[in-house]
Amino acid sequence: MSNSLFQPALVSEAVKQAFVKLDPRVMVRNPVMFTVELGTVVMLLVTLGLLVRPDPTQGSFGYNFAVFLVLLLTLLFANFAEAIAEARGKAQAESLRKTREETPARVVDERGTENMVSSSQLRKGQFFLVEAGEIIPTDGEIVEGLATIDESAITGESAPVIREAGGDKSSVTGGTKVLSDRIKVVVTTEPGESFLDKMIALVEGASRQKTPNEIALTILLAGFTLVFIIVCLTLQPFAAYANTPIAVASFIALFVCLIPTTIGGLLSAIGIAGMDRALRANVITKSGKAVETAGDIDVLLLDKTGTITIGNRKATHFWPAPGVAV
Amino acid sequence: MSTELLGIAAIFGATVLLAIPLGRYLATVYRGDRSWSDFLAPLENGLYRLSGINPAREMSWQQHLQTLLTINVLWFVWAMFVFCFQGSLPLNPDGNPSMSADQAFNTAISFLVNCNLQHYSGETGLTYLSQLVGIMFLQFVTAATGMAACVVVFNALRDRSADKLGNFYVYFVRSITRVLLPLSLVLGLLLVFQGTPMTFAGKQALITLQGDTTAVSRGPAAAMIAIKQLGTNGGGFFGVNSAHPLENPTCLTNMAENLSITLIPMALALALGFYLRRPKLGYMVFGVMTASYLLLQVPTVYLEMHGNPALATLGVDQTLGALEGKEMRLGSAASALWAIQTTVTSNGSVNAMHDSLTPLSGMNAMLGMMTNAFYGGVGVGLLNFFVFIIVAVFISGLMVGRTPELLGKKIEAREMKIATIVALLQPLMILGGTALAAHLYVSNPTEYASWLANPGYHGFSEMLYEYTSAAANNGSGFEGLGDNTPWWNISTGLVLLLSRYLPIIGPVAIAGLLAGKKYIPESAGTLRVDTATFGLMVFFVIWIIAALAFFPALALGPLAEHFSIGY
Numbered sequence: 021m022s023n024s025l026f027q028p029a030l031v032s033e034a035v036k037q038a039f040v041k042l043d044p045r046v047m048v049r050n051p052v053m054f055t056v057e058l059g060t061v062v063m064l065l066v067t068l069g070l071l072v073r074p075d076p077t078q079g080s081f082g083y084n085f086a087v088f089l090v091l092l093l094t095l096l097f098a099n100f101a102e103a104i105a106e107a108r109g110k111a112q113a114e115s116l117r118k119t120r121e122e123t124p125a126r127v128v129d130e131r132g133t134e135n136m137v138s139s140s141q142l143r144k145g146q147f148f149l150v151e152a153g154e155i156i157p158t159d160g161e162i163v164e165g166l167a168t169i170d171e172s173a174i175t176g177e178s179a180p181v182i183r184e185a186g187g188d189k190s191s192v193t194g195g196t197k198v199l200s201d202r203i204k205v206v207v208t209t210e211p212g213e214s215f216l217d218k219m220i221a222l223v224e225g226a227s228r229q230k231t232p233n234e235i236a237l238t239i240l241l242a243g244f245t246l247v248f249i250i251v252c253l254t255l256q257p258f259a260a261y262a263n264t265p266i267a268v269a270s271f272i273a274l275f276v277c278l279i280p281t282t283i284g285g286l287l288s289a290i291g292i293a294g295m296d297r298a299l300r301a302n303v304i305t306k307s308g309k310a311v312e313t314a315g316d317i318d319v320l321l322l323d324k325t326g327t328i329t330i331g332n333r334k335a336t337h338f339w340p341a342p343g344v345a346v
Numbered sequence: 347m348s349t350e351l352l353g354i355a356a357i358f359g360a361t362v363l364l365a366i367p368l369g370r371y372l373a374t375v376y377r378g379d380r381s382w383s384d385f386l387a388p389l390e391n392g393l394y395r396l397s398g399i400n401p402a403r404e405m406s407w408q409q410h411l412q413t414l415l416t417i418n419v420l421w422f423v424w425a426m427f428v429f430c431f432q433g434s435l436p437l438n439p440d441g442n443p444s445m446s447a448d449q450a451f452n453t454a455i456s457f458l459v460n461c462n463l464q465h466y467s468g469e470t471g472l473t474y475l476s477q478l479v480g481i482m483f484l485q486f487v488t489a490a491t492g493m494a495a496c497v498v499v500f501n502a503l504r505d506r507s508a509d510k511l512g513n514f515y516v517y518f519v520r521s522i523t524r525v526l527l528p529l530s531l532v533l534g535l536l537l538v539f540q541g542t543p544m545t546f547a548g549k550q551a552l553i554t555l556q557g558d559t560t561a562v563s564r565g566p567a568a569a570m571i572a573i574k575q576l577g578t579n580g581g582g583f584f585g586v587n588s589a590h591p592l593e594n595p596t597c598l599t600n601m602a603e604n605l606s607i608t609l610i611p612m613a614l615a616l617a618l619g620f621y622l623r624r625p626k627l628g629y630m631v632f633g634v635m636t637a638s639y640l641l642l643q644v645p646t647v648y649l650e651m652h653g654n655p656a657l658a659t660l661g662v663d664q665t666l667g668a669l670e671g672k673e674m675r676l677g678s679a680a681s682a683l684w685a686i687q688t689t690v691t692s693n694g695s696v697n698a699m700h701d702s703l704t705p706l707s708g709m710n711a712m713l714g715m716m717t718n719a720f721y722g723g724v725g726v727g728l729l730n731f732f733v734f735i736i737v738a739v740f741i742s743g744l745m746v747g748r749t750p751e752l753l754g755k756k757i758e759a760r761e762m763k764i765a766t767i768v769a770l771l772q773p774l775m776i777l778g779g780t781a782l783a784a785h786l787y788v789s790n791p792t793e794y795a796s797w798l799a800n801p802g803y804h805g806f807s808e809m810l811y812e813y814t815s816a817a818a819n820n821g822s823g824f825e826g827l828g829d830n831t832p833w834w835n836i837s838t839g840l841v842l843l844l845s846r847y848l849p850i851i852g853p854v855a856i857a858g859l860l861a862g863k864k865y866i867p868e869s870a871g872t873l874r875v876d877t878a879t880f881g882l883m884v885f886f887v888i889w890i891i892a893a894l895a896f897f898p899a900l901a902l903g904p905l906a907e908h909f910s911i912g913y
Contacts, residue, residue, distance in 0.1 A: 233749055236762040240740065243766030247773050247895050254781035258902050261784040261806055278894055315747045318869040 030107045037103030038096045051242040052284025053098055055249070059272040060095060063088040066268050078267045087269045091276065098285030105292035116220050120195070125157035126150070128204070139194070142207045151202045158194040159214045164204035170197045174215065231312045234291060241280050241287075248278040350679035353601070354647065357683060361605045361612060362636075368609065369616030369628065375524045376497045376517060376621060383524045390519050397515075404510035407858025410498050411851055413514045414491060418458060418847075421487060425454035428480040429472075438473035439548030440563070445471065452835055457481060459846035460488040460723060462574075462581030462694055462821040463838065465830055469563035469584055474546060481581060482570045489577030489610075490521035492725030495850045496614060497521075499732055500621045502857035503753050507865050511858065525610070526577060533572035536602055541595040542568040567593060575606035578723040580694030580821045588684075588697040589673050600676055600684075600697065607687045607695070611721035614728050619876075622753070626876035631731060633878075634885045639720040642710040643686045649704045650682035656911040671702025682707065690714035692723035694821030701808065701824040705911065708824070709904035712811055715818035716776060717892050718849075723819060726846075729853040731884075734891075735875070736765045736856060738884040742873055751872060755860040764859075768852035772817055773895040775841045779813035780806075780899065782837070796828045803910060807903035816841040 041047070047054045067084045069075075078084065121140040126149045128134050134149065139157030142148065147163065150156050156169070166184035169192060180199050183189055192205055195216045211217075252275045259266045294311040340346045374381045394401045405413065428435070433444035445453065449465060456463040457480075466472065472481065494517035501511045538544050543564035550562050567583040571593055574581060588594040588603055615635055619628020653664025667678025681698035688695055689711040700711060714720055719730035740757055743750025750757040784806065787794045791801075798805035808827040815822055816838040823829065829838070866872075874880065 232758055233744060236740065236757070236759040237744060239759055239762045239766055240737070243770055246770055247891075250770075250773050250777050251895055251898055254777040255898050257781040257785040257788065258806070258899060260788045262803070262902050262906070274898075312749065316749050316871075318871055 027111075030104060030111060033107050034100050034103035037106070038099035041099040041103065042095060050284060050287065051238065052245050052279055052281060053095065055245055055279065056091060056276055056281060056285075057095055059276055060088065060091040063091055063269065063272055077265055079269055084269050087273055091272070094276070094281060094285065098289075101286055101289040102292070105289045105296065108292075108296050113220055120216055120220070123155055123157050123194075140211050142211065144207050144210050146207045147204055148207065149202065149204055150198045152198055152200045154198055156192050156194055156196050156198065156205070158207055158211075158216075159209045160192055160194075160205035160207045162190045162192060162203045163206050165202055167201040167203045168199045170199050231291065231309045233312055234287060237283075237287070241284050245279045245284075248275055251278065348679075350651070350677050351647070353597075354679050354683040357601050357604050357680075360601075361608050364605070365609055365612035366616060368613035370620050372525065372613055372617035373620030375520055376500065376617070378516075381524075383528070386523045390516075390523055393519060394515065399513075399515045401513050401516045404512055405514055406509050407498065407502065407511055407854055407861070410495070410511060410514045410858075411854055414495060414850070415847070417487075418491070421484060422454055422458050425457065425480050425484060426450055428476050429453055432473040432476040432480075435473065435475050437475035437478070437546065439546070440470075440473075442470055442473050448835070452839060455839055455842055456821065457484040457579075457581060458488060459819050459842050460492060460577070460579060460692070460726070461816070461819040461842050461846070462579050463816070463823070463842070464581055464585075464821070465835070467585030468582060474565050477570055477583060478566060482573060485570070485573045485577050485579040485581065486522055486526055487518075489526060489573070489579065489724045490518050492578075492723055492729075492850070493521040493525070493610075493614065494518040494725070495854055496725035496728050497621075498854050499729060499857040500618060502854075502861035503622055503755075504861075505622075505754055505865055507863060508861050511861060526573060529576050529606075529609075530569070530572040533576060533602060533606055534568045537568040537571055537595075537599055540599045541592070542571060542599070543592055544568040562592075564592065571603070572606070574695055575603045575693070576610060576724075578607065578611065578691045578693040578727075580688065580692075580696075582695060587695050589676075589699070594676075594697055597675075600680060603695075604680070604684050604687060604697075607684070607691055607693045608721050610724045611691050611727050614725060615721065615731075618728065624753075624876050630876050630878070630881040630884075631728070631735075634881045634888075635720045635722075635731070637885060638717070638888065639686070639690050639714075642690065642714050642720070643683065646686050646703075646707040646710045647679055647682040649707050650678040650685075653678075654704055654911070655913055659912060668702070668704050671699035673697060685711055686714060688822060689818075689820060690717075690720040690722070691727065692718060692818050692820045694815065696822050699825060700811070700822055701826045705804075705807070705904040705907040708807055708811065709900055709908075711822075712807075712814045712900070712904070713892060713896070715814045715820050716772060716896050717888055718772065718818040719888065726819070726850060730768075730849055732853045732857070733765050733768045733849075734884055734888050736761060737769065737891075738880070738887040739873065739875065740765075741887065742880065742883050746871075746873065748871060748873070751866060752860065752875060754865045754867065754872075755863045756866070757860070761856045761859055764852045764856050768849055769891065771845060771848050775817040775845055776810070776813045776896070777899060779816070779837055779841055780810045783809045783813070783833070786833070797831070797834075799826050799828070803903055803907035807907060810899055810903050812838060813841060817845045819846050 042057070044054070044057065047057050063084065066078060067081065067088050070078060070081045070084055074081070121138055123139040124136050125139045125142055126134050127137050127142070128147050128149055142158050148157065148160070150167075152167075162183055162185045164185050166182065168180040169183050170180050171193065174193050174196055183192055183203070185203075191208070192203075194214045252271050255266065255271070255274075291311075298311055298314075338346060371381065375383065391401075429445040429450035430447060431444055432438065433442065445466070452463075452465055462485075468477065494514055497517040498511050498514070534544075544566055545564055546566060547564065550564060552560050552562055554560055563584065565583065570583050571588075573579065574583075580587075582588060582590070582593055584590040584593050588600070594600055594603060612632065615632045616628040618631055619625040649668075651667040654668045654670070657668070657670070658664045669678060672678060672681045676697055684697045685700060685703060685707065687693070692715070700708065703711065717730075719727055719734060721727050722730055736752065736757060739752045740750045740762060743757070783797075787797060798808065800808070804826070808824040811824040812827055812829055812834065814820075819842060827834075
């Protein structure tokens with residue numbers, strides 16, 4: 021998985037989305053950027069109006085057009101940031117799926133001949149072999165042999181468990197690792213329905229609900245936006261009183277500068293980026309709400325040490341005894 | 347340092363020194379702990395028994411607000427009755443007439459909301475009965491209303507989950523019996539000793555130096571002036587308020603009256619800390635308020651003492667400062683001190699004419715009212731500040747990536763919605779009102795010519811000041827504005843009502859909601875609100891909001907005037 025933010029495929033998709041998201045029906049969910057979009061439309065009308073009939077009190081065509089362009093770019097950039105964050109989340113799930121598909125499986129048929137296939141091609145009822153050190157390609161049931169299996173990736177249990185044919189401890193899960201011995205397994209799920217597949221689907225489907233803090237922040241930002249609408253609207257009679265007419269472009273420019281455009285534009289991107297970062301640390305977050313809750317954690321209570329360990333013993337440092345050279 | 351500066355430094359220093367013990371005392375009284383004033387308990391219990399109130403019944407925040415609004419309606423009816431029939435009621439030695447219905451309405455509303463905008467002159471417009479049972483009564487109860495609402499918030503912020511937040515009547519009665527009455531008694535006595543009248547006799551005939559006979563108005567003034575100052579009311583006994591020689595006879599009374607303006611608001615800020623047993627929190631709030639207040643006060647004193655350059659070019663001596671509109675016997679520094687203290691606290695009493703302040707001093711006075719939380723009115727100032735604390739907690743919480751918490755209670759969407767509405771109200775009222783007035787004036791300058799004696803930048807400042815004063819429930823005015831017209835009476839009246847009750851209802855509702863939430867004990871990750879860092883955060887939140895919202899309007903009024911008169 022590349023960590024580069026701007027992969028060409030992602031960027032071109034995001035650019036397309038940046039324009040698609042200009043749809044007011046989508047925009048209205050973000051009140052701050054929606055007002056910027058309204059301002060942009062007004063500027064477009066003013067600029068077009070100047071083409072038809074020049075009006076010196078409104079400034080030159082070039083000036084108005086420049087203001088319009090800057091506003092449009094602001095909107096597009098906000099959309100682009102959100103789109104690229106979304107695309108990255110999708111790409112991550114895609115790459116997980118790819119890794120899973122690339123796990124090789126050693127299929128054996130009734131005559132005992134072994135065949136290497138991709139794990140995604142395994143059908144229900146087929147048999148495969150796994151040896152020590154290999155990853156189990158998909159969910160199944162042991163029909164022959166006994167093995168110690170490291171299931172920490174799925175269950176969080178750090179100590180290896182023993183699975184054997186017959187009895188109620190015969191099932192194995194795709195993605196876990198055989199530590200010793202050799203087993204023969206019958207596949208019990210169709211492709212796309214295994215435990216791992218469901219987890220990948222979770223990552224992909226991580227839907228964009230607004231988090232509680234985001235909702236509260238949106239309220240605050242909307243409030244500030246309203247204050248600045250008041251400020252700009254009241255400026256018109258004030259200016260008229262002082263005999264200093266102000267051009268529409270200046271009103272809109274002042275308004276956009278006053279309102280919290282940056283935070284409003286990047287808010288959704290921030291949420292997605294949070295989930296994306298958690299994913300890079302191999303933490304699957306179902307929603308931004310979970311990321312937010314994680315920020316509030318002071319004390320973490322776990323019933324299994326395995327959940328936070330890597331599932332195996334590992335030396336992190338060597339301390340030589342006195343007089344011993346390493 | 348000049349005597350004038352020493353004088354005002356002494357006033358400010360003495361206020362702070364008195365506010366600290368008063369803050370402790372307030373916390374003790376409202377917690378219901380033992381204090382020296384417990385000898386008043388039988389009186390209070392008698393009042394409860396007389397009115398059929400059970401002081402032990404605790405109320406939810408909704409019940410608190412319901413009680414508060416109900417008694418306010420009753421007071422309004424009472425005040426209307428007194429003002430409309432005062433001519434035929436007793437205690438009217440000067441034979442003053444009853445008020446017309448619309449003026450009675452205006453006066454009743456204005457005193458009910460602790461604003462004390464006066465469209466009459468006390469000497470001729472009111473009788474002694476109206477002054478006492480109308481005006482002075484409202485000055486006590488509206489101040490106590492603000493304090494009681496503030497204590498509801500104190501109670502809600504304690505570190506526990508609760509729906510019940512004490513009894514409103516208890517907070518209200520104690521505010522009067524244990525705080526306002528004793529302090530007023532002390533100040534009132536001082537005023538009487540210094541020469542303020544306290545009599546039921548009518549006008550006194552005097553022979554002037556020229557040998558003419560003149561009648562001087564008097565009345566039970568000292569008692570009312572005391573609560574006018576202490577309760578951040580501001581409505582004077584005489585027409586020209588504390589610039590009147592009988593209302594403010596000596597240098598000593600000027601100091602005492604000035605000190606009384608900020609005393610209780612300061613003490614309440616500190617009481618917050620003592621009440622919650624987090625004294626540092628009180629000092630943080632007090633510190634932010636004081637820093638902001640000084641930011642307005644220091645330049646104002648400087649400007650007033652340095653006079654007006656436009657007058658200097660005409661050859662008028664400005665060595666004693668800008669004396670136009672000021673009392674010679676009080677001087678420019680003492681007037682500047684009063685001008686800012688009366689505007690930051692929503693008091694509105696004056697000892698100099700604000701219309702004659704130098705432009706930037708006028709702007710500072712307006713900024714104090716626009717924020718209305720640098721000390722602020724008794725109780726209500728702290729409620730306004732509480733809204734800013736909520737916003738600051740929310741922003742800092744998001745900056746460190748945690749759900750914002752204030753004293754162990756999570757701040758969520760509902761609280762933010764209320765805080766936003768309250769924060770929106772001030773710009774909407776001030777800017778909206780001024781914009782409408784400016785629009786009317788521009789669209790028909792001949793019809794509305796009587797509004798503005800000084801068209802131009804100063805005229806704009808006058809309109810802006812009027813709405814700012816109304817929105818802050820302050821009551822002082824740039825009196826150059828011809829404001830006794832239906833437009834001004836009605837529009838400022840509406841602003842008064844909205845700006846009084848919404849900023850009480852909002853913070854009490856937020857506090858009530860917070861009180862009901864689960865208490866989260868402090869941990870290493872908790873945002874500590876009683877630190878200097880957080881104080882700085884609140885300071886910037888207040889100033890940035892004020893600057894962004896009001897700078898354009900101020901630029902076209904006081905700032906433009908400042909640069910046009912030759913600074």
